[in-house]
Amino acid sequence: MTKDIAPATGRLGVLTPGMGAVATTLYAGVIATRRGLAQPIGSLTQMGHIRLGKRTDNRNPLIKDFVPLASLDDIVFGGWDPISDDSFEAARRAGVLTPEELASVAEDLGAISPMPAVFDPDWVKKLEGVDHVKTGSSKRDLANQLMADIETFKKENRLDRAVIVWCGSTEAYRPASAVHDTLAAFEKGLDDSDPEIAPSQIYAYAALRSGVPFANGAPNVTVDVPALIELATEVGLPIAGKDFKTGQTLIKTVLAPAFKARLLGVDGWFSTNILGNRDGEVLDDPDSFKSKEVSKLGVLETILQPEVYPDLYGDMYHKVRINYYPPRGDNKEGWDNIDIFGWMHHSMQIKVDFLAKDSILAAPIVLDLALFMDLATRKGQAGIQEWLSFYFKSPQVAEGLYPENDLFIQLTKLKNTLRHWMGEDLITHLGSEYYEE
Numbered sequence: 001m002t003k004d005i006a007p008a009t010g011r012l013g014v015l016t017p018g019m020g021a022v023a024t025t026l027y028a029g030v031i032a033t034r035r036g037l038a039q040p041i042g043s044l045t046q047m048g049h050i051r052l053g054k055r056t057d058n059r060n061p062l063i064k065d066f067v068p069l070a071s072l073d074d075i076v077f078g079g080w081d082p083i084s085d086d087s088f089e090a091a092r093r094a095g096v097l098t099p100e101e102l103a104s105v106a107e108d109l110g111a112i113s114p115m116p117a118v119f120d121p122d123w124v125k126k127l128e129g130v131d132h133v134k135t136g137s138s139k140r141d142l143a144n145q146l147m148a149d150i151e152t153f154k155k156e157n158r159l160d161r162a163v164i165v166w167c168g169s170t171e172a173y174r175p176a177s178a179v180h181d182t183l184a185a186f187e188k189g190l191d192d193s194d195p196e197i198a199p200s201q202i203y204a205y206a207a208l209r210s211g212v213p214f215a216n217g218a219p220n221v222t223v224d225v226p227a228l229i230e231l232a233t234e235v236g237l238p239i240a241g242k243d244f245k246t247g248q249t250l251i252k253t254v255l256a257p258a259f260k261a262r263l264l265g266v267d268g269w270f271s272t273n274i275l276g277n278r279d280g281e282v283l284d285d286p287d288s289f290k291s292k293e294v295s296k297l298g299v300l301e302t303i304l305q306p307e308v309y310p311d312l313y314g315d316m317y318h319k320v321r322i323n324y325y326p327p328r329g330d331n332k333e334g335w336d337n338i339d340i341f342g343w344m345h346h347s348m349q350i351k352v353d354f355l356a357k358d359s360i361l362a363a364p365i366v367l368d369l370a371l372f373m374d375l376a377t378r379k380g381q382a383g384i385q386e387w388l389s390f391y392f393k394s395p396q397v398a399e400g401l402y403p404e405n406d407l408f409i410q411l412t413k414l415k416n417t418l419r420h421w422m423g424e425d426l427i428t429h430l431g432s433e434y435y436e437e
């Protein structure tokens, strides 16, 4: 049944540009899981089941037993960072995991050191301790250096395949420009070191030219530009983005569909956050915050459709704030105040106070994306992978389409994609067959 999906034989490199809180929490969790010290909680690929056939069939395998995914034992981690700390030191600094947890994986983490990064302080302003950056004669030269890194990493670790997931800092908000219009313009831009080409785009280019799929976990546009979509399609590789959907937006995309389902109106939705990790510090810069704001604001419009329901959502006020507050470290607190209204326009309020651990929520998403991007590559998928919208705040979709932001539509889309690839019936939830004579 899996005849058109190449098997997941051999070793898979998971490379992350950015080896900070999220990436090192991912590495530590996978290493601990392999040793039986932890469970991969939050990971759909590891703990999720998928129903097949009718409800009466009792077929509900684990997803990892249904589709041919790479095994955690076959993953080799690596990446790039402009800060030279090894992953043990970076994880210790990030302060997500306890000293005991870190001690149990210290040796393995210590062995994962970053390669020098392609980094430009114009794109990420508030980053301290930068000491590990490539120099090159042009952006093309930097892309070539990254391609050489990928090649060497694959050889040294005897890898069969690799995937790249951007876990780097949020870059400044800059909408796509002329250099992003076509692949030819982009490649000329690399030769000319066009200032509009972001470091993350140099990684994405290098990945795709090296035969490696690329997913983007930050809100910067990166592969969400025509030039890189063209490249992904040309080389026949998957791309996906953007911005891991972890905390506040996850809850938003669960609550908003409930209001719409019950035709409850929304007057306003005020979301604010305090966080004190390095991500929070980077987001304290208005240019980086702008990337995040754009990504966080988009979800309500597409779910609530104010143009279709002007009486319910036409005047909704939506505001998102992120405040850097060092004492909290990675332990973010996200508050939502939602002013809703119901029958005869009576007002009601909902308050959400999510005391989240950012990287604990993000790590399993990176794992799932890495494994599903590898699966998609072996399935021969090229270009945008909308079925992975489930993981993103601001899912990349084909030009002219609005994204599906409702979490449960996204999950249905993901699972139906897997069923479809494996030759199983799609589940529509029609359910009339149970009532036929």
Ligand SMILES: NC(=O)c1ccc[n+]([C@@H]2O[C@H](COP(=O)([O-])OP(=O)(O)OC[C@H]3O[C@@H](n4cnc5c(N)ncnc54)[C@H](O)[C@@H]3O)[C@@H](O)[C@H]2O)c1
Pocket (backbone or CB within 6 Å): 017, 018, 019, 020, 021, 022, 023, 080, 081, 082, 083, 094, 117, 118, 119, 120, 124, 127, 166, 167, 168, 169, 170, 171, 199, 200, 217, 218, 219, 243, 244, 245, 246, 247, 277, 278, 279, 282, 358, 359, 361, 362
């Ligand atoms: N944790 C979450 O819940 C969450 C959710 C959505 C998005 N994200 C995004 O994931 C990314 C990582 O988050 P984090 O908490 O690990 O941040 P972090 O600051 O701990 O780590 C980011 C790392 O990226 C490195 N970096 C910056 N520019 C780079 C470049 N050009 N090349 C390679 N490395 C580079 C930094 O030195 C740093 O070590 C951020 O962009 C964040 O916005 C996180």
